Amino acid sequence: MSAQNINAQRIWNTLMEMGDIGGTEAGGCCRLALTELDRQGRDLFVKWCRDAGCEISIDRIGNIYARRPGTDPDALPISTGSHLDTQPTGGKFDGIYGCLAGLEVIRTLNDEGIETRRPIEVVIWTNEEGSRFAPAMVASGVYSGKFTLDYALNQTDAKAIRLGDALKEIGYDGDIEVGARKFAKFFELHIEQGPVLEREQEEIGVVTGVLGMRWYDLKVKGVSAHAGPTPMSYRKDALGASARLITALIDMAAARPDEDGRCTVGELHIPKGSRNVIPGDLSFTLDLRNATLEGLEDMEQEAHALIDQISTEAGVEVCVERIWDSPPIAFAPECIEAVEKVVARSGYSYRRMTSGAGHDAVNISSVVPTSMIFVPSIGGISHNETEYSTPEQIASGAQILFEVMRDEALA
Amino acid sequence: MSAQNINAQRIWNTLMEMGDIGGTEAGGCCRLALTELDRQGRDLFVKWCRDAGCEISIDRIGNIYARRPGTDPDALPISTGSHLDTQPTGGKFDGIYGCLAGLEVIRTLNDEGIETRRPIEVVIWTNEEGSRFAPAMVASGVYSGKFTLDYALNQTDAKAIRLGDALKEIGYDGDIEVGARKFAKFFELHIEQGPVLEREQEEIGVVTGVLGMRWYDLKVKGVSAHAGPTPMSYRKDALGASARLITALIDMAAARPDEDGRCTVGELHIPKGSRNVIPGDLSFTLDLRNATLEGLEDMEQEAHALIDQISTEAGVEVCVERIWDSPPIAFAPECIEAVEKVVARSGYSYRRMTSGAGHDAVNISSVVPTSMIFVPSIGGISHNETEYSTPEQIASGAQILFEVMRDEALA
Numbered sequence: 170m171s172a173q174n175i176n177a178q179r180i181w182n183t184l185m186e187m188g189d190i191g192g193t194e195a196g197g198c199c200r201l202a203l204t205e206l207d208r209q210g211r212d213l214f215v216k217w218c219r220d221a222g223c224e225i226s227i228d229r230i231g232n233i234y235a236r237r238p239g240t241d242p243d244a245l246p247i248s249t250g251s252h253l254d255t256q257p258t259g260g261k262f263d264g265i266y267g268c269l270a271g272l273e274v275i276r277t278l279n280d281e282g283i284e285t286r287r288p289i290e291v292v293i294w295t296n297e298e299g300s301r302f303a304p305a306m307v308a309s310g311v312y313s314g315k316f317t318l319d320y321a322l323n324q325t326d327a328k329a330i331r332l333g334d335a336l337k338e339i340g341y342d343g344d345i346e347v348g349a350r351k352f353a354k355f356f357e358l359h360i361e362q363g364p365v366l367e368r369e370q371e372e373i374g375v376v377t378g379v380l381g382m383r384w385y386d387l388k389v390k391g392v393s394a395h396a397g398p399t400p401m402s403y404r405k406d407a408l409g410a411s412a413r414l415i416t417a418l419i420d421m422a423a424a425r426p427d428e429d430g431r432c433t434v435g436e437l438h439i440p441k442g443s444r445n446v447i448p449g450d451l452s453f454t455l456d457l458r459n460a461t462l463e464g465l466e467d468m469e470q471e472a473h474a475l476i477d478q479i480s481t482e483a484g485v486e487v488c489v490e491r492i493w494d495s496p497p498i499a500f501a502p503e504c505i506e507a508v509e510k511v512v513a514r515s516g517y518s519y520r521r522m523t524s525g526a527g528h529d530a531v532n533i534s535s536v537v538p539t540s541m542i543f544v545p546s547i548g549g550i551s552h553n554e555t556e557y558s559t560p561e562q563i564a565s566g567a568q569i570l571f572e573v574m575r576d577e578a579l580a
Numbered sequence: 581m582s583a584q585n586i587n588a589q590r591i592w593n594t595l596m597e598m599g600d601i602g603g604t605e606a607g608g609c610c611r612l613a614l615t616e617l618d619r620q621g622r623d624l625f626v627k628w629c630r631d632a633g634c635e636i637s638i639d640r641i642g643n644i645y646a647r648r649p650g651t652d653p654d655a656l657p658i659s660t661g662s663h664l665d666t667q668p669t670g671g672k673f674d675g676i677y678g679c680l681a682g683l684e685v686i687r688t689l690n691d692e693g694i695e696t697r698r699p700i701e702v703v704i705w706t707n708e709e710g711s712r713f714a715p716a717m718v719a720s721g722v723y724s725g726k727f728t729l730d731y732a733l734n735q736t737d738a739k740a741i742r743l744g745d746a747l748k749e750i751g752y753d754g755d756i757e758v759g760a761r762k763f764a765k766f767f768e769l770h771i772e773q774g775p776v777l778e779r780e781q782e783e784i785g786v787v788t789g790v791l792g793m794r795w796y797d798l799k800v801k802g803v804s805a806h807a808g809p810t811p812m813s814y815r816k817d818a819l820g821a822s823a824r825l826i827t828a829l830i831d832m833a834a835a836r837p838d839e840d841g842r843c844t845v846g847e848l849h850i851p852k853g854s855r856n857v858i859p860g861d862l863s864f865t866l867d868l869r870n871a872t873l874e875g876l877e878d879m880e881q882e883a884h885a886l887i888d889q890i891s892t893e894a895g896v897e898v899c900v901e902r903i904w905d906s907p908p909i910a911f912a913p914e915c916i917e918a919v920e921k922v923v924a925r926s927g928y929s930y931r932r933m934t935s936g937a938g939h940d941a942v943n944i945s946s947v948v949p950t951s952m953i954f955v956p957s958i959g960g961i962s963h964n965e966t967e968y969s970t971p972e973q974i975a976s977g978a979q980i981l982f983e984v985m986r987d988e989a990l991a
Contacts, residue, residue, distance in 0.1 A: 362809045363805075363809025363814075364810060364814045365809075365811060380808055382808065394774075394775075394961075395774065395962065395963070396793075396844035396869070397774075397842065397869055397937040398773045398775075398776075398960070398962075399775060399936065399960060401833050401834035401841065401842065402834065403776070403960070406844075408826065408845050408848065409827070412822070412824075412826035412827045413827050415819065416820070419823070422812050423812035431808065431811070432812070433807035433817075433855075433856065434819055434820075434823075435807065435850075435855040435856060435859060436854065437819065437848060438853075442846055442848070443847065444844075444846040444867055445844065445846060445867050446844075446846050448845075456807045456856050524809065525806065525810065526809050527808075549805060549810060550805075
């Protein structure tokens with residue numbers, strides 16, 4: 170690993186100080202979107218950025234833009250950022266790491282007295298998690314034109330509070346048109362939230378895109394019957410058929426030639442389950458993912474073939490409904506290459522990889538050349554109070570982000 | 581099929597008239613134990629039996645004994661019977677068929693002017709279903725010494741009403757010691773409640789015993805993780821492992837050389853299921869049955885081997901607890917042979933078979949030579965308002981019971 174420009178201790182301390190806002194006894198963080206704690210976090214971030222010489226702008230959905238000016242008044246900024254909100258029992262790294270690493274880039278540029286041609290900008294995207302207000306990534310969605318501003322402002326939480334009202338309440342209802350603030354390029358640094366980098370002992374993930382995903386609801390109808398009087402060969406066992414089907418679907422995803430097949434059954438419900446009754450009805454969910462549209466199509470076709478085959482053999486009916494389709498995202502080649510060039514010369518070990526989870530960068534990539542950088546998550550754990558990355562890992566990601574943004578902003 | 585002694589129309593009409601007490605719009609019956617409807621059913625049964633010349637006795641748990649005297653005052657009776665209570669949404673056949681077929685035996689003996697050496701006795705066992713008061717088959721259990729009378733009388737329903745109080749309320753708290761009433765032999769005629777006779781186009785089942793069963797609770801612990809960022813090979817998927825295990829357990833039961841292996845998973849629960857999260861924890865039930873203790877032991881051992889193998893391969897922990905063990909019941913050979921002899925000469929098609937469900941006859945068999953006779957259940961359906969057997973099937977079972985009891989009582 171190369172000599173560092175960034176201050177490893179400073180970014181770590183900054184991250185820990187921010188983590189105290191909403192910090193939990195178990196070491197995690199609960200800082201739901203547009204709450205008083207979110208306001209405190211935003212205030213602290215804004216103060217730090219102002220102290221580092223940034224201009225602060227806020228748009229009508231509460232996205233915060235902290236800008237370190239460049240020498241060319243006409244040049245679009247090189248931007249980075251992520252989110253400040255957490256899951257209800259989240260950690261101190263997911264999202265906020267990417268924001269504070271952006272601040273560390275600015276502080277380091279200041280320390281080194283570097284003037285860039287392009288501005289450097291750090292963005293906090295409102296309500297990424299979707300824990301308080303659905304949908305997730307709503308504000309970057311408005312930025313990119315996926316959602317209208319009215320739609321986003323009228324989303325309500327579990328207590329029927331409007332997002333727009335909560336935003337006003339914490340004083341972050343800005344007046345800049347959402348999406349009016351343009352970027353030359355956007356880079357998002359994030360913890361991996363998965364086990365790949367740690368298991369493969371790689372220090373940096375050069376993220377080339379985000380898996381597409383399709384969600385399905387399946388209903389399986391067999392014949393409910395008494396466990397005792399019904400011989401095995403006479404059964405139309407909805408759970409037995411589903412167990413066979415889930416096994417086959419998982420094996421199908423695991424056997425794909427690409428590394429990016431994912432098959433998850435997260436929910437399974439037997440409505441009138443009783444231990445001595447063969448289930449006649451049940452439902453389960455299916456989540457299929459792949460890095461390419463072709464891969465996703467293949468998996469869907471294979472899934473349908475398995476459903477047909479296994480339901481016929483088991484004498485049950487399976488009804489499949491696709492309820493959501495999110496296409497794979499390929500990040501901008503120039504952004505991926507810019508990151509890879511820096512990582513390669515830095516001496517950090519790395520791999521190209523896809524993100525399995527969604528990020529604000531997915532929305533931004535539809536309007537601005539974008540890519541992402543990952544650092545390892547210990548144990549692959551995230552959305553959990555035990556979420557952790559080491560100070561060294563935190564520093565290495567910030568260093569890569571610094572070099573990428575400096576080089577891009579100088580150019 | 582041979583000429584009939586019994587009156588097919590009469591037994592059918594008797595069954596339908598009784599079914600009107602608690603009869604439901606959908607054609608089923610709801611006559612819960614020790615309710616006003618149970619009392620009405622008992623009163624009607626007692627009236628019919630008295631009209632047929634029977635002496636009525638009632639014991640302290642409400643079992644009703646209707647006796648047609650024999651010529652030998654010292655001879656123990658040949659007895660039959662079943663239960664009058666139903667499931668909440670039960671049918672018109674389960675239980676009461678066996679009681680009214682016993683009445684038809686007596687009526688036919690009267691019609692034909694036959695005097696038997698031994699008395700003929702028809703018994704109604706209180707609270708067989710266990711729907712209102714747990715456990716099921718409680719009164720035949722007291723008769724056979726499995727439960728104490730106090731235990732049974734102190735069981736309470738969902739409204740905290742004692743069984744003993746409900747019994748008193750309907751006026752069927754008799755004074756005969758439970759179990760004091762002895763039998764020479766006991767035969768129970770019942771609908772099959774399964775699909776075997778219908779599918780194999782056999783008219784009569786000569787029941788040789790009842791499957792033993794063992795119930796287990798399984799807890800599976802993997803690692804919960806995000807569906808997207810976690811490649812298939814890194815997962816410790818509690819549901820994926822369970823699906824594989826359930827498939828293997830079902831295949832194991834289906835592949836047994838005996839015909840009597842049963843494996844049922846009736847309940848499966850994912851406590852914090854979410855469609856895009858790999859399940860880290862779940863529980864499911866397992867019900868294993870076999871006709872012999874050796875078979876049941878074999879199945880349990882094979883299940884443990886499959887659990888060990890699949891949990892190791894999947895990287896999950898499986899905790900298994902056996903929560904109930906009910907040994908297989910072999911009925912008395914002399915009773916089985918008595919039935920088979922009659923069926924064979926009758927011309928009805930038949931097969932020897934085991935019962936997968938429990939019956940009062942299981943309890944009685946521990947103190948008296950006992951066996952059972954089955955007639956087909958249309959569609960194998962029972963404990964359901966659509967439960968049905970045809971008038972011909974009802975008549976054929978009653979005819980077999982008649983001949984068996986007549987021959988045994990004459991001997």
